[in-house]
Amino acid sequence: MHLDTAIHLISSGIEKSSSPQVWVDLGAGRGLFTKALAFQLPAESIIHAVDTDAAALRTIELPDGITLRTQQHDFVHDELHLPLLDGVLMANSLHYVKDKYTFMKAIRSTLKPAGRIILVEYDTSRSNTWVPYPIAYTALEKFAHEFGFSSVQKLAEAPSVYQGSMYAALLL
Template structure:
């Protein structure tokens, strides 16, 4: 996927902002979605890119801070976040509800959001061991306490027959 395609897939999930934001990209890989996200957010925003593997090449962008960590097992060295982006990383997590509940503690109360990018399939394989179809994502995030999930983008996958979707997941707002 090219940077322009990644931007197109997630841009509908980024609300208009009045000030810089702080996000995490969990399972950042080579940093494609970190770069996409920072290009959409206001100047002064920060992305905490978290991955198990060594620092990706992020074109020396000082707005992207890399952390080598396991977002499931490790305590994440991140501040309160405006959003968490997970691109093809939740499908590696066995207990997805518990993971999302834990990650939710890093989000700003009531306004913090998730952007999820996953294959829209229920069929697992060695590369997608715990698939997160859009229907499954609705179940997982609802069980983790989120009230709204909206598909914001979709494209065909070059690796699978399934499509890739992007979803915006938001918390319930207390009245």
């Protein structure tokens, strides 16, 4: 995927503000979506990038004015040390979480009152080696209220060479 596609998928879910924001990218990898997020945030914002791969985290470069803080952790099993967040980005990572209910409740508790979660996921319910616990958009809509969110909105879609299509969703 290219940076412009990543920006297209998530940009409408990020609150436009001149005040700095604090976000976390769970499962950041080499930072494609971390960078896409950074281009949407105002100066002096902070992004915490969390991934198990320390080498991948070291490759992340963000535009000037955005602070990157990396944590080498397994976001599903390890305790994360994060401040209250304006937002959580999970691009191609929620499908690694088996117990989505417990996980999403815990993540919801890290958000400020007006905080948001942006998910990018394969729009499928069929699991495979790379997507062990998929959540199709229709399933996400169904479970969003159980996760503690009042609203779920589809932001965008994009084709995927792996699973047909991907969607980006905003949880509020």
